[in-house]
Amino acid sequence: MKRHDLTIGDVAERTGLATSAIRHYESEGLVHPYRNDAGQRRFARTDIRRLSFILIAQQLGFPLSDIRDQLAPLPQSRGPNKSDWARMSRRFGRVLDERIAQMQRLRDRLDGCIGCGCLSLETCALYNAEDRAAKRGAGPRFVIDDTVDD
C-alpha cells in the first residue's frame, strides 16, 4: 500500500509547475486535490499524471477549458485506472493526429503557395475553409491572397 498524500510542493517539484499554477488549475477545475484536517491540499499520485497531461496539452495550444473537458471523463482525482487513461489517450491521440495533419497541410501549402510566388486564392481558400471557418463561426478569411505584381 502506497502513501497517497503529496503536498502541493511535492507535486510542483515533480511536475516542474509553480505552486501558483497548480492552485490556478484547481480553481479552474482541472485538478481536485482533497484537503487535510487543517485545510491544506493533498494530492493523489495520479494527479501528477493529470498535471503532466495538462502541461502537454497546454504546450499544444489547448486552452484550459478544452483540457478540462478532455479530463472530465476521468474519475474525480481518485483512482483513474489504466483503461480510463487509455480511453482518454485514444481520444486525445485522434485530436493530435488532426493537428498534425492540419499542420502538414499548412506546410505543404506554404511550399505551393508562398513558396512559388503564385499565391492563388483558390489554393489558399482551402486553408481558409478548413482552418478558420470552423473556428470563428463565419466571416470570410481570405488568406495569403495577393497577386504578385512586382
Added chain:
Amino acid sequence: MKRHDLTIGDVAERTGLATSAIRHYESEGLVHPYRNDAGQRRFARTDIRRLSFILIAQQLGFPLSDIRDQLAPLPQSRGPNKSDWARMSRRFGRVLDERIAQMQRLRDRLDGCIGCGCLSLETCALYNAEDRAAKRGAGPRFVIDDTVDD
C-alpha cells in the same frame, strides 16, 4: 500598372482581420503601411500576403514578436519579391517541420506512455529533455511520471 493603395478596410475585408487587429499589428511593427496626405493608412497589395502570413503563424502559436522576427528580413512593406518570399518560406518551412516532428514524437509518446499504462519516467524524461528544458532554460520538468498503483 496596378493600384498600390488599399485602405485598412479593404485589407480587413480581404484578410478577414479586424481593422483593430491590423492597427495593432502595425503598432507592434509587423506591418508598415504608409500614410496619405490626410494621415490615413494605405497598404500595398503585398501587405495582404504579409498579414496572411501573420495569421498562419499566429494560429501555429507563434507570438507576435517571433513573427516580427520572421518577417524582418523582408523589405519594408514595399516590394518584397518572389525570391524574398521563397527564402522566407524555406526558413519558416523548417520551423514548421520541427513543430510537426515534435508533435509527432509527442503523439507517439502518448501511445507508449499514457496509453499503455506503464508511464515510465525514462520514456517521459525524453519529452522533458527535448521539449521543456530548451524552453525554460532549466528547472526539472518530470512529466507524466506516476507509477500506477490502482
Added chain:
DNA sequence: ATAATTCTTCAAGTACACTTGAGGGCAAGA
C-alpha cells in the same frame, strides 16, 4: 519548544493580443 519552512487565502499585478468607445477628421455618393 522554538525556528524555519511550507502551506493557506485573497487581492492585485503582469503579459499577450487584442476590442471597445469617445471624440473628431476625411471621402464618396445622392
Added chain:
DNA sequence: TCTTGCCCTCAAGTGTACTTGAAGAATTAT
C-alpha cells in the same frame, strides 16, 4: 453641398493564464 460611412488617435476594457505579495496558519527540523 450634404450626409453617410469609413478613417484617425488614445485610453480603457477584455480574456487567458498565470505571478506576486501580504498576512497568517500549519508542518517540519533542530
